Amino acid sequence: MLSDSSTPVIALEHLVKSFASANAVNGISFSVAKGEVVGLLGGNGAGKTTTIGMIMGLVTPSSGSVRVFGVNMVDRRYEVLHRMNFESPYVDMPHRLTVRQNLDVFARLYGVEHASDRIRELAESLDLTEFIDRPAGQLSAGQKTRVALAKALINDPELLLLDEPTASLDPDTADWIRTRLETFRTRRNATILLASHNMAEVERLCDRVIIMKKGQIADQGTPDDLIRRYGRTDLEEVFLDVARTGALQKGEIR
Amino acid sequence: MSLAHDTFSGFSINRVYALVLRYTYLLRSSWPRLLELVYWPAVQMLTWGFIQVYIANTSGKAAFAAGTLIGAMLLWDVLFRSQLGFSISFLEEIWARNMANLLMSPMRPLEFVAALIIMSLIRLAIGLGPVSIMAILFFGFNYFAMGLGAVLFFINLVLTGWAVGLAVSGIVLRHGLGAESLAWTVMFIMLPLACVYYPVSVLPDFLQPLAWCLPPTYVFEGLRALLIDHTLRSDLMIMAFMINVILLIGGTTIFMVLLQKARAAGSLLQMGE
Numbered sequence: 001m002l003s004d005s006s007t008p009v010i011a012l013e014h015l016v017k018s019f020a021s022a023n024a025v026n027g028i029s030f031s032v033a034k035g036e037v038v039g040l041l042g043g044n045g046a047g048k049t050t051t052i053g054m055i056m057g058l059v060t061p062s063s064g065s066v067r068v069f070g071v072n073m074v075d076r077r078y079e080v081l082h083r084m085n086f087e088s089p090y091v092d093m094p095h096r097l098t099v100r101q102n103l104d105v106f107a108r109l110y111g112v113e114h115a116s117d118r119i120r121e122l123a124e125s126l127d128l129t130e131f132i133d134r135p136a137g138q139l140s141a142g143q144k145t146r147v148a149l150a151k152a153l154i155n156d157p158e159l160l161l162l163d164e165p166t167a168s169l170d171p172d173t174a175d176w177i178r179t180r181l182e183t184f185r186t187r188r189n190a191t192i193l194l195a196s197h198n199m200a201e202v203e204r205l206c207d208r209v210i211i212m213k214k215g216q217i218a219d220q221g222t223p224d225d226l227i228r229r230y231g232r233t234d235l236e237e238v239f240l241d242v243a244r245t246g247a248l249q250k251g252e253i254r
Numbered sequence: 255m256s257l258a259h260d261t262f263s264g265f266s267i268n269r270v271y272a273l274v275l276r277y278t279y280l281l282r283s284s285w286p287r288l289l290e291l292v293y294w295p296a297v298q299m300l301t302w303g304f305i306q307v308y309i310a311n312t313s314g315k316a317a318f319a320a321g322t323l324i325g326a327m328l329l330w331d332v333l334f335r336s337q338l339g340f341s342i343s344f345l346e347e348i349w350a351r352n353m354a355n356l357l358m359s360p361m362r363p364l365e366f367v368a369a370l371i372i373m374s375l376i377r378l379a380i381g382l383g384p385v386s387i388m389a390i391l392f393f394g395f396n397y398f399a400m401g402l403g404a405v406l407f408f409i410n411l412v413l414t415g416w417a418v419g420l421a422v423s424g425i426v427l428r429h430g431l432g433a434e435s436l437a438w439t440v441m442f443i444m445l446p447l448a449c450v451y452y453p454v455s456v457l458p459d460f461l462q463p464l465a466w467c468l469p470p471t472y473v474f475e476g477l478r479a480l481l482i483d484h485t486l487r488s489d490l491m492i493m494a495f496m497i498n499v500i501l502l503i504g505g506t507t508i509f510m511v512l513l514q515k516a517r518a519a520g521s522l523l524q525m526g527e
Contacts, residue, residue: 019520053523056358060517078264081360090524092351094276096283105279108272109359135283151355 007070009034009159009191010055015064017050017215024050026215027064032191034158039202039223040195041235042212043243048195049090051212052161055193056086068159082110087152088163092144095137099128099147102136103154110155122150126180142173149177153184160184162194166201178204199236209235211242218247265368269361273369277343278376291381295331299385302327303393321395323451325477328389328397329407330450331382333470334441336415337422339377340370341437344423348431353525363513367506370423371416378412403480406491407473413498414469415441420505424512430521450474469494469501 008031017025025047032038040048053059054066057077066073069080093102100119107115123129126146131139136147145165152160165181166174178201185192185205196202202209203223210220219226219242223235229252230238281287306323347353356366389395397404422440425433447461448470454462465471472494479487516522 017520024520049523050520053520056354058354058358058517058522059520060514078360078362081358086358088354088523090351091354093355094280094346094350094352097276097279101276101279105272105276106355106359108275109269109356109361111266111268111360 008032008067009036009069010193011065011067011070012051012055013065013067015051015054015066016062017047017054017059018062023215025054025061028212028215028217029064030210030217030220032193034191035185035189036208037185037192037194037206039206039209040193040212041197041199041202041209041239042195042218046212047215048212049088049163052086052088052163052193052195056084056161057081082155083157084159084161085110085152085155085157086161086163087148087165089167090163091148093136093147093151096135098135099132099139099150102147103150106151106154112155118154118156119150122153125183126150126153142169145169145173145177149180156188158188158190160190160192162192162196164196164198165194166196166198174198174201181205199234199239203235211239211247213242213247218242265362265365266360269365270368270372273356273361273366274372274376277346277369277373280346281376281380288380291335291377292384295335295381295385296388298327298331299324299389300392303389303395307393321393322478322481324389324393324395325397325400325481326450326474328382328386329411329473329477330445331385332378332408333411333415333444333448335378335381336374336412337419337441338415338437339374339381340416340419341422341426342377343370343373344419345426345434345437348426348434348525351525353427354523357522363510367420367509370419374412374416374419400480403476403486406486407477410469410473410491410494410498413495413502417498417501417505420502420509424505424509427509427516427525428512428519428521430525444468444470447471448474453478467497469497472497 010032012031013029015025015028016023028047028051040051042048050059054061055068055073057073060074068077069083071077071080097105103119103122104115107118112118123132126149128146128150131143136144139147149165152162166177169177181192182205184190192205194202194205206223208220208222209226211218221229226238227233227235230241232238232241302323306321347356386397389397400407418440422436425436447465448468449457449465450470454465454471454475457465472490476487476490479485479490
């Protein structure tokens, strides 16, 4: 099933994920339109990673539905997996393989045509050339992140899921990564869902922000709208307000 | 619906090739890994070979002179290492924390299984090829001289190895690395029951029906029949094959069901060391 331009790239409805007795995700609904960059914010254990896992089809929802490009990810995810990709600090790439070998394997898995040209292109745009024939395990944290991003972009995805893409990076490298993501988004008109704890990053990259708390959506809006409604100067203060005192009621302005 | 979709949706040879490429890159990157594939089979073959020579010389038993011990040892290694080769390639993904990358790619689980089977064969060829030649040079035992019997024994044993490998991989997917030691130990449950080095008649009566539930039992009985009586027992090979088909269906089902359960438990996202 192909999606038309009006179909949301991501559509979650009443999504619930329970582990043992706790609900990691508790009835959330939201959609993300084509070309939109949405930030998923929340403290540790808010349910961001579980939500992304369900969107990727790696975690089965307890109830509710997850659709990507109009396709149900529980039943038919293989119809759309070639159109999406992801990066997460919880996932690594084989350490003993060189960067080129790793990218070669993933290019083939995603059915990328002219794989060597694509790898060369990514190596140049993400500055991997210098270490492309070194084993992935011998790279610095910043280099590994660039390689992980190259893997996430190998199939030129229409949908990119990023789970804390700049976690543990120095400010300069993190800024460099954000610039590359902006370039990619503009060139590809890609849809990006970004889970992050870095509020400056979210303010810079995201059109819209969804704040999660205890598995639910506490609030959402554009960064400017949230900052204005909470009477704050930046998103970090909004985040702290939501985390410590709770979200505003609908229509309320602080 | 989801299990059927996971199991039977479009199969791609190119993706299987991509995975095989990944494992061969890994093997080529480390000579100790290659050496390890040959080391234990060689040590075992020499040990059992010399024991066989000693027994044959002191007891004069024709069975030992016919190479039953070396033959059994080589076939046991086919069984053990086909399962180990399958399981180790699978575990490499978990050790590398790469499983989520693979499972979120368009790769189908059955393509993954196909690649693990191919790697099992490649690892077997690397490990047992030189050892088979050593058996000829040191002890005059030529596995390949068994002709069709050698092929049938091999096929039946690798099928059992893959069925067990599938079940072990499914258990590791669901329960994580806490279950990884099964990859090295589970096959040894079969060692006494499959009657590798002695006939089934040696077992107590109550254990014999259990032994006949295992395909390798038929293979090792068949090996002795071929070496001692010079008879290829096709009835034994057919029985072994039929039980293997059941085991493979069972192993695949266990793998797919436990993969589904791992998705439900949310354990695929952060699987690794």
